[in-house]
Amino acid sequence: MRGRVAPRTGEGPRLFHEEVEVTLPGVADGPVHLESDAGGQVDMTSAGFLRGVDAAKGIGLVNLDGETVWSKATSVAVPHAILLGDLDDFRALGVELSLKQGVSQLFRETFRRGNDFDENATSVTEFRNGKFAQLNHALGLCRRMGYRVRPAWIWQRKRYGTAEIIVGFANSGVAGIPGVLRITIESQDGKFRQSGSLDAGHPHGGKIRQASFILPPGMDGQKLTLRGEIEAKAGVRQPIRWACAQPLNADGSLTINLKSNADKDWRKGV
Numbered sequence: 502m503r504g505r506v507a508p509r510t511g512e513g514p515r516l517f518h519e520e521v522e523v524t525l526p527g528v529a530d531g532p533v534h535l536e537s538d539a540g541g542q543v544d545m546t547s548a549g550f551l552r553g554v555d556a557a558k559g560i561g562l563v564n565l566d567g568e569t570v571w572s573k574a575t576s577v578a579v580p581h582a583i584l585l586g587d588l589d590d591f592r593a594l595g596v597e598l599s600l601k602q603g604v605s606q607l608f609r610e611t612f613r614r615g616n617d618f619d620e621n622a623t624s625v626t627e628f629r630n631g632k633f634a635q636l637n638h639a640l641g642l643c644r645r646m647g648y649r650v651r652p653a654w655i656w657q658r659k660r661y662g663t664a665e666i667i668v669g670f671a672n673s674g675v676a677g678i679p680g681v682l683r684i685t686i687e688s689q690d691g692k693f694r695q696s697g698s699l700d701a702g703h704p705h706g707g708k709i710r711q712a713s714f715i716l717p718p719g720m721d722g723q724k725l726t727l728r729g730e731i732e733a734k735a736g737v738r739q740p741i742r743w744a745c746a747q748p749l750n751a752d753g754s755l756t757i758n759l760k761s762n763a764d765k766d767w768r769k770g771v
Contacts, residue, residue, distance in 0.1 A: 543578045548585060550598070551577070565590050583611045610675070649674035650682065650704060651745035652727055657760050659767075664721050664759065666714045670704050673744065677702040680733035682741075686714050686757075687726050693717060698732070722761035728754035 549562030549570065558571040565587060585591055588611070595607050633639040653671035657664055666686065672678070681701045687694040695714055704710040730738040742753030749755055760767070 543580070545584070545586070547572070548580075548587070548591070550594075550600070565594060567594075579606070582606050582609055583613065647674050648672055648676050648678055648706065649744040650678065650729070650741070651743045652755060653709065653745070655727075655757060659762065661715065663718045664716045664762075666716060666725075666757070666759075668712050668714075668727070669709050670699070670712065671709045672704040672706055675706045677705040678731060680731045683730045683732055683738060684712055685728050685730070687728075688720065689724050689726060689756075693720065716759075721759055722763075723759050725757045725759060726750070726754050727757055728752065 547562065547570070549564045552561035552563050552569045554560055555571070559573040560577060561569045561571050563569050582588055588607070592607050600607070650670055650672045652668045654667075654669035656667040658667070659665075668684070670682070670684075678699075678701075681698050682703065683696060683698045685694065685696040693716070695716075697712060697714075699710050699712065727743075729741045729743065731741055732738045740753060743749060743755050745755065747755065
């Protein structure tokens with residue numbers, strides 16, 4: 502038995518994933534809907550987590566009551582989260598079941614349209630809940646849009662007879678990095694320079710990603726410069742300005758003061 506993910510219809514936003522063939526049985530990472538006919542019309546009341554497929558029983562879906570409902574339908578559709586009328590309940594059940602989705606569906610950000618919205622309108626001139634006590638509050642929200650990455654934590658420890666710098670890069674924005682974040686750490690005299698890249702898109706919005714740099718011996722007590730670049734396509738890099746409160750250099754980089762190995766206040770000597 503095969504499941505079909507329904508294609509999008511019309512020229513509107515993509516409410517269903519593009520048509521693909523998936524082999525069942527298996528565990529689907531998200532609610533699915535049974536199709537009511539061969540034309541691709543779905544039964545929006547049949548949503549549930551895919552339990553499995555049985556040759557005799559058909560397709561099994563776990564509903565919000567935690568019960569498995571079996572159906573003889575031959576195909577299923579994976580909807581956009583905004584189409585789930587009981588989205589909050591599905592999210593709660595997903596957390597309870599420790600669901601891990603390969604493709605973000607349940608926990609993706611959604612914005613529901615108000616009942617008074619004119620479906621024939623071609624532009625939006627009013628904004629719901631668009632009131633701010635101060636202009637700074639509105640500006641602060643604007644600044645958080647997109648990605649806002651910064652070196653949020655910096656640790657120095659003794660490692661392999663020299664110093665290791667571990668940096669925790671935090672993204673306080675709502676979107677991932679639009680490309681590859683390339684990080685460079687270098688001495689102010691230019692004699693030392695080391696670069697590396699995080700996985701594409703990381704850190705994602707609201708997430709943290711760590712990076713480690715092993716320094717050559719004898720650099721303790723010096724000042725280093727930490728800078729970032731985004732590589733959106735191969736060989737093309739754009740410098741970024743760290744989104745942190747600490748004073749930055751004119752080019753947006755951050756200066757790090759290394760601890761001397763001779764300092765007496767190392768925790769446990771490392």
